[in-house]
Amino acid sequence: MIWEKLKPPEPDDRMCCCECDINQCRCCCDCEDLDEAFSRYEHCDETCPAFGTMMDNMKISMIPALLLLPLLLKAAALHYLLGIIILTALPGLVLSYYYATHRRKRRTLFFLTLALYSLAYMYYLFITEILPRGDVSPLQTFAVTTGMILTIVSLIHTKRGPGFVTASLHEANHQQMDAENELTNSDGCIQSADSEKTRKHPNSTKWTLCPVCKIMRPPRAGHCRTCGLCVQRLDHHCVWINSCVGQANHRSFLQTLCVFVLTAVYGISLVLRSLCPRQYLMTALFYCPGVYSQPSTALCFTCCWYSSIITVGLIYLLVAQVVNISFNVTGREAQLAVRNKKGQSRLWGLVIDTGEYSRGFYQNWVEFLTMTDSFMSFHSSPTDLV
Structure with a gap:
């Protein structure tokens, strides 16, 4: 109990x-x-016009955050101790501002806008401060720019939708199953193979009723509280992209993480080589003599730390995603396994192996890379850029 x-x-x-x-x-x-x-x-805003108007005006509440970010980074560049204090307190400041202005919103562009603005601001400093120093070749600049473009393109593709479940999906599944039954009944070998597959994975074809949406949903689908809809093969709701990660966009989400991490690491290494040419990359981030002698170099060095903090967090997310895919476990399934005290903790708690869908490392990755967006034509929606 x-x-x-x-x-x-x-x-x-x-x-x-x-x-x-x-x-x-x-x-x-x-x-x-x-x-x-x-x-x-x-629903107070329906009976309190003043409160509703105030919440509608919260759409412009991102402007102070976008203005304060470069000011805080410039203040952190004044001295290394001040930089440690500001960069340490920055996550708390961001969360405090979020809860003060966007707390009541189910879906919010706060984190997505902040991420895109940070990415654009880092690239702006790279072009205006590092490139004129002459330490970066045109080919290296092209590589960083290409990485930026690919990150945004991958993000847009991820935002096309996670694969929402609708009532028509269940009907389409019935039609497909009827067609497959007619085919398998005419071929005993295929029918025997299908029965063997069902015996090994009895839950692979079990549809359940969502207690919230009141619609039938396929296996591994889940209801997202934030979006208010069921998602096929739901992994988690990512606030940084303001969308769920599901069957339709999980691969592009992983691709976005990979491209961003590679671009960020490469860009940080180019900036450190330019600011601290006599230092090794691993030590330049912690010790770079004379970097605070000029405001421009100090700002670039501080932004390297800011980018490194974000990159480390995304590397952890990327590693967790790769491990989960290797065990064929979604984030939602891992959470349910912890709740129901099922599954086994693997790799020092990095993943919860339920053993329900895992078919080995190779087959798990083949399934992930080749999974189709089942019946997406029945419920596809236009590109969701917000």
């Missing part, structure tokens, strides 16, 4: 205050009354 109170909520379940009392593990309130109170609060 204690675990039932401490377990994390399933992505398809509604949050309950009874799961929040960690110390006493007791029900702290009447959930129905709490839901009603929150419902009145969320």
Whole structure:
């Protein structure tokens, strides 16, 4: 019973205050009354015009954040101690500003806008400050520019949609299964192979009813609270792209991570070689004599640290994605396995191996790279750039 109170909520379940009392593990309130109170609060803008107008004006609340970012980086470039303080406090400042301005929004462009602006600002400094120093060749500049373009193109492709589940998907699946049954009934060998596959993976064809959307969804699909829809082979909802990562865009999401990480690491190495030509790359980021003698070099060095912090976080995300794919586990499935105390922890807790869909390293990657966007023509939507 204690675990039932401490377990994390399933992505398809509604949050309950009874799961929040960690110390006493007791029900702290009447959930129905709490839901009603929150419902009145969320719809306050319908009865309070002033509050609704204020929240509508929050669309321009990103402007102060975009203006403060370069100012904070310039302030961090004044002294290395000031840089340590500002860069350490910057994540907390970003989250504080987000909760103060965008907390109530289900989907928000806050993190996506901040990421794109940071990327553009780093490239701007590279062109205006590093390129005139003459230490970067045209070929190297072309490589960085190409990496930037490929990152944005991959991001746009990722934003085309994760593969939402609709009612027509279940009907289309029935039609396909009927056609396959007619084919397999005429060939005993194919029917025997299919029965063997079903025996090994009994859950591979099981459709379930979403308790929120009230529609039938295919195996490995999940309901996203943020988007409010079910997604095929749901991995997670990424706030940095303001979209879910699912069957239709998981490969392009991984591609975006790879291209960005390679471009960021290469760009940081070029900047450090230009600022600290006599230092090794591994030591230049920690010790670069004379870099604070000029404001421009100090700013570029500070931005190297800023980019390195972001890159390290994305490298961790990339490694986690690669490991999950190698075990054929999605982020949602790992969360459910932890909740239900199923699966085994692998690689020092980096992945939760459920063993339900894994067919070996090679076959798992073949399945990931060749998985088709099933019945996407029934529910495709135009490019979702926001």
